Amino acid sequence: MTYLKISVNPDGKQKKAIWMDCGIHAREWIAPAVCQWFVKEILRTFKTDEKLNKMLQNLDFYVMPVFNIDGYVFSWINKTTRLWRKSRSAPPDDCDCYGVDLNRNFNFLWATVGVSFNCCASTYPGSAAVSEKESQALTEFLSKRTDEILAYFTLHSYSQKILLPYGHPNVSAPNYSELMKVGLAAAEAMKSVHGMEYEVGNSATILYPFSGNSQDWARLIGIPFSFTFELRDKGKFAFELPEDQIQPVCEEVYVGVHHIIKYIHDKTFHNGADSGAVLCSFMMWTFITVTTLL
Ligand SMILES: [Zn+2]
Numbered sequence: 174m175t176y177l178k179i180s181v182n183p184d185g186k187q188k189k190a191i192w193m194d195c196g197i198h199a200r201e202w203i204a205p206a207v208c209q210w211f212v213k214e215i216l217r218t219f220k221t222d223e224k225l226n227k228m229l230q231n232l233d234f235y236v237m238p239v240f241n242i243d244g245y246v247f248s249w250i251n252k253t254t255r256l257w258r259k260s261r262s263a264p265p266d267d268c269d270c271y272g273v274d275l276n277r278n279f280n281f282l283w284a285t286v287g288v289s290f291n292c293c294a295s296t297y298p299g300s301a302a303v304s305e306k307e308s309q310a311l312t313e314f315l316s317k318r319t320d321e322i323l324a325y326f327t328l329h330s331y332s333q334k335i336l337l338p339y340g341h342p343n344v345s346a347p348n349y350s351e352l353m354k355v356g357l358a359a360a361e362a363m364k365s366v367h368g369m370e371y372e373v374g375n376s377a378t379i380l381y382p383f384s385g386n387s388q389d390w391a392r393l394i395g396i397p398f399s400f401t402f403e404l405r406d407k408g409k410f411a412f413e414l415p416e417d418q419i420q421p422v423c424e425e426v427y428v429g430v431h432h433i434i435k436y437i438h439d440k441t442f443h444n445g446a447d448s449g450a451v452l453c454s455f456m457m458w459t460f461i462t463v464t465t466l467l
Contacts, residue, residue: 174239176235179212179234179236180229181219181229190232191326191434191437192235193235193430194236194237194240195327197240197275197276198241198258199245200412201330203331203404203418204329204404205245206419207328207423208236210420211427215229228438231441237311256412257272258272259275260305265300268293270292272297273299274296275305275307277298278304279302279303279385280390281341281390282341283302285385286383288383302385322396323397324396324400325388325400326402326433327388330403331403331406333369333405334401334402334403335402336376336402337375337399339377339389339392340376340382340384340386341384342377342382345375349375352399355433356400358432359430362431364425369425380403
C-alpha cells in the first residue's frame with residue numbers, strides 16, 4: 174500500500190496533517206482518479222496559491238490513491254470483474270467466496286448493522302474487526318498520529334453526497350453541527366464549479382446505516398473532522414462513470430476539499446502561527462508492502 178506525503182518546509186517543526194484515501198471499494202474508479210488529481214493540483218498550485226502555500230507551512234498531506242489494491246486490479250481484468258467491490262482476500266474455511274468489504278472491517282461497532290455474514294455477499298465484514306491487512310495498516314498508521322491528523326477524507330462513489338459520521342444510527346458525533354456547517358459550505362463551493370449538487374448529512378440518515386467503516390472509526394479515535402465523499406453520479410452511469418466526467422469531478426472535489434481544509438487550518442492556526450520562510454520541497458514516501466506498516 175502506497176501513500177504520498179506532501180510536505181513543505183520540513184524544518185523539524187511539529188506540524189499537523191490531513192489524510193485522504195481513495196479506492197477502498199474496487200469498482201469506484203473515479204475515487205483513485207480524484208486522489209491523484211488532488212496531489213497534482215497541490216503540486217501545481219502551491220507556489221501561486223498563496224493560501225495553499227500558507228496552509229502547507231502548517232499542514233502535511235498524506236494521500237493514499239488506491240487503498241484496496243488487489244480488488245482494484247481485479248476490477249480491471251474484464252467486464253465480468255468490473256463491478257467487484259471487496260478486497261480479494263482468501264475465503265474463510267466454511268465458504269468459497271473471496272474478499273472482504275474493507276469499509277465494514279474497521280473497529281467501530283463492527284458488524285452491528287449494514288453487513289452480511291454470508292462471505293459471498295458484497296458487504297461481508299470479514300471474520301473479525303480489523304481482520305484484514307489493509308484495515309490493519311490504516312489503523313496502525315492513523316492510531317499513532319491522532320494528535321497530528323486533523324482531518325480524515327475517504328473518497329467513494331456514487332451518489333453525490335458528503336457524509337458525516339456516524340454510519341451507525343444510534344451514535345452521533347459531538348461536533349456534528351460543526352461538521353454539518355463545514356460540509357454544507359463545501360457543497361456550496363463544489364456547486365459553484367460545475368453546478369453539481371452534493372447532499373450533506375450523516376451516513377445513517379442520507380445513505381443507509383452501516384458499521385465498521387473507516388470514517389466512523391477515524392472520528393472515534395479522535396480525528397475531529399472526518400468526511401466521506403460519495404462522488405458522481407446519482408445512478409445514471411453509477412460506477413461506470415464516462416471518461417468525460419473524470420476531470421470535472423476532480424475539479425469540483427478539489428474545491429470542496431480545499432474549502433474544508435481551509436476552515437480547519439484557520440481554526441487551528443489563528444494566531445499567526447502560519448508564518449515562516451517559503452522553502453519548499455516535495456517528499457514521496459513509499460511503503461512497498463502492507464507488512465512494513467504492521
Ligand atoms: Zn464505496
